[in-house]
Amino acid sequence: MLKYKLLLYICIGLNISVMAQQTSENIKSVNSLEDKVYGLSLLWSEVKYNFVNIDRLDFDVDSLYRETMKKVLVTTNDVDYYKELSNFLRSFKDAHTELLDMPDSGMEDIDYPKYSTKRFGDKFYFVNYRLNCSDVDPRLLGAEIIEIEDMPTLEYVEKYVIPERTGSTLNYILNSAGTFLLNGIAGTYIKGKALCSDGKVIDFNIIRDGEATRTDQDKYFPEIKQRSRKTVTYDWKDKIAVLKISRFIPESISDEIDNAMSEIKSKNPTGLIIDLRGNGGGETDVALRLQMHLTKADSIKSFGTQSRTNLGYGRAQGNYDNNYKDYFEYKAYQTFPAEVIERDKSIVPIQCPVAILIDTYSFSACEDFLINIYEMPGRPVLIGEETAGSTGAPLVIELPHEACARLCTLRALYPYSMKPFVNQGILPDIEAKPTVDEYIKGIDIAMLKAIDILNKY
Structure with missing residues (x-):
């Protein structure tokens, strides 16, 4: 295996x-x-x-x-x-x-302003600021950033921000750019113009000192929700259970998932929402464990793979024999079929309807789970936003002076169709993106959509 x-x-x-x-x-x-x-x-x-x-x-x-x-x-x-x-x-x-x-x-000394920014569609907005700071302008909350350093925002993003971002899809890179939009050398200023909700355009000139001045007592508006220190948590929306899994590592997370699912099933929920938004991945075995809770079948399928194969003889033959052309051009691959894994019979599958929430930061082994179930008959509905679009057993490369890099070596294939998972994340069945106003007000559009759908069963 x-x-x-x-x-x-x-x-x-x-x-x-x-x-x-x-x-x-x-x-x-x-x-x-x-x-x-x-x-x-x-x-x-x-x-x-x-x-x-x-x-x-x-x-x-x-x-x-x-x-x-x-x-x-x-x-x-x-x-x-x-x-x-x-x-x-x-x-x-x-x-x-x-x-x-x-x-x-x-390393450069990089810092961020006392504001948070975020991308909505093809625009970028101020969505948060630190309270009790004399150099913070509350008028910027919800304002569209229309100009940065004397150039239109999109031009600035394309020229200065995107080249600094790493990602597998344009959507992921742009969302990442929205988060890190105003970062730069610590102590320097960044200027621009913002279109406020009342239609007025105001100038801003913001210092990048957010980390340098940060304290444990800082408060923000809107208030930033603190993430639970627990990796696996669950809550209830009336009779609908909401299971939040923030990562798939370490392997002991499998036991936490089993325990949470057992407690949820014992209360006979009318629906289950599995929230994988922001799940950065981890171990594929944990993803497989979660998958076992969602099917009555005796076995589950796990993604197939492709990886590079290099053969000196093949490259030599490729000089003149087209049968070896891929070896000559460094484009030869070995394909491994999807695995069929016996489902643990001790796991009682969930009986109620299930919805799964995903977003741009559902990543890596989390996407392994989604790849595995995407073509599965009768799978849960996926709600939210396109995922990051990146997985694949990276090779860690050691460089001089304890520097290191990583390199993707494995391409996942959907287990039923064997279609490559590349150039695009997992697309939701139902897209649910908040507007800037909904985001600032803390309205969870994806969660509300999931509750509405499950209540209709």
């Missing part, structure tokens, strides 16, 4: 530079020219041999490597060097292919 343990994607959409806690200006760079050449060349080599979606690229990997090498050779510090490595990996547009860690010498 093939088993894949997928790395949990912590802090969805987090740009590696945002993790920096200190400026690099006073830290001596540790990478020699030899280190820099080796690091980029190692990444290029692993991409050539192992990156799973190499057959879907619209550019030449060798050309990208050569152009990046020119830039790497003229970097004068580690900050600029790691930026070039990040840009190289971002070119592959895969959320499991990125620079993960670096020495302090490569």
Whole structure:
């Protein structure tokens, strides 16, 4: 039986530079020219041999490597060097292919304003601000950001924000851009214009010091809901149970799911809502455990896979024999069929109607679960937004000075049709997106839609 343990994607959409806690200006760079050449060349080599979606690229990997090498050779510090490595990996547009860690010498001191921003459609809005701050303007709440640094917001996003984001789909990248829209070098200001709900346009000039000034006593408006420290929780909406699972790691989460489902079933709910919004993934075995609660069948299907295969003899033959062309072009794959897994007979399947909530940050092993059930007869209805669109057993690559990157090596295939899961997340059956006003008021459109549907059964 093939088993894949997928790395949990912590802090969805987090740009590696945002993790920096200190400026690099006073830290001596540790990478020699030899280190820099080796690091980029190692990444290029692993991409050539192992990156799973190499057959879907619209550019030449060798050309990208050569152009990046020119830039790497003229970097004068580690900050600029790691930026070039990040840009190289971002070119592959895969959320499991990125620079993960670096020495302090490569980190910039990045901070955020005392406001939160979010994307709605093709527009970006202020949706939250910190209270009791003299430099915060409450008028900006709910205002559309129409201009940043003297350019239209979308132009600014395309030029400065999207190039810094890692993701597998444009939707995921744009939503991530909405979250990190105003971030930048700590202590610097960002200016722009905002269209308020009353129709007035006001200027803003905001300092990026949100982390530098943050305290445990900070309060926000609207109030930010604190996430439960528990990974698996459940609540009730009258006779409808709501099961929230925030991640699929560690493997002991399977026991927590079993216990929660047992308690829910004992109370004979009229419906069950499984909330997987923001679930960053973890272990596929946990996803399979949840799947077993949703079917009466004796067995369940788990996704098929594709991975790269490299054969020296095949590449040699590919010089003149078209039968080996894929090996010659580094585009040969091995396909593994979907697994049929016997369902644990001790699990009593849920009897009531089920709805599953998903969003942009349903990711990785969480998407494994959704891939597995998507074509399953009689599956639960999916409500919410398109998921992140990224899964696939990443290879961790160690670079000089304890830096590391990861590279996607596995392509999931829907277990019934064997269709590749690529270039698009899981689409909901019923799309439920809040307006900016609904979001600010805390109205959970997806939850309300799920309750309405389950009440009609």
